[in-house]
Amino acid sequence: MNSKIISLSLICLLFLSCQGQQTKTVQTVDVTAFAEKLKATDKAQLLDVRTPEEFSSGHIENATNVNWNGDDFVAKAENYDKSKPVFVYCKVGGRSAQAADKLAELGFNEVYNLEGGIMKWNASVNVKPSEKIIGICDQEYGELIKSSERVMIDFNAKWCAPCKKMNPYILKFQREMADKIKIVQLDADENKTIVDQLKLDGLPVIIVYEKGKEVWRNVGYISEEELRKHL
Known part of the structure; x- marks a missing residue:
């Protein structure tokens, strides 16, 4: 034993x-x-x-x-x-x-x-931004976030599992809340320039703007219920 x-x-x-x-x-x-x-x-x-x-x-x-x-x-x-x-x-x-x-x-x-x-x-502050523009530039982004009284930008990617999980209810909000907030989805890989300029270091990222000014941001997964509270 x-x-x-x-x-x-x-x-x-x-x-x-x-x-x-x-x-x-x-x-x-x-x-x-x-x-x-x-x-x-x-x-x-x-x-x-x-x-x-x-x-x-x-x-x-x-x-x-x-x-x-x-x-x-x-x-x-x-x-x-x-x-x-x-x-x-x-x-x-x-x-x-x-x-x-x-x-x-x-x-x-x-x-x-x-x-x-x-x-x-x-x-990182140690990395120099690329001179090559990929996707939307800062000027276009500035116009986008001012294109409506309230704007929500959803930075996502095709390979991102939390992004895929959130996508159905973000699309639902896009339809249901069209009169309250403009919701725009941007693929991080296809819009690398603005992602680097905003120094986004994770995905997904949700940013809400009011009159062109950022009022709320979330990095990572957020549930449908919690996201609704901020919209």
Whole structure:
């Protein structure tokens, strides 16, 4: 009986030890720590795990595209040096967290995941805005938020799960409240310029304007009932 208890205890300790090692291997860090570590690493292995389309619209300098959702993620990842640090990021941090765990499973010793993804990176004061205009510009946006007494802007994305969950009732509000508030939906990927200028660092983002001035903002998921209260 005692030997069984001892054996079970040893198995538990081994399991916890492995889990601790996995946690130490993958470190999710903020923009400042990520940038500093990246700068201090010679010939850093920087992986953008978004889709090729997202990558082509803008990426962190010297990054290479290894699509997490692609069939060849593992095959491409195996081409990198597992004994050296590897840095990963995506749009807001979800896909890169999964990719980081996979890299740890593949035997990479030191993996850094960018918390908040490239949206946090682009919202950082250390990042220079791109001169290329993608989507609506600041002047057009200014006209848009003044186009009605009250305007609600919904920044979303096709890949964003909370955005998809909120979309049905936002469309419903758009119809039901047309006489009270103008509701406009903007895809963050298709309107990168204004997203960067507003320094939005997450999705979805709801901003309500009155006479062109911001009066309320919500970042992340919000229920139908709660959103209705602010409209």
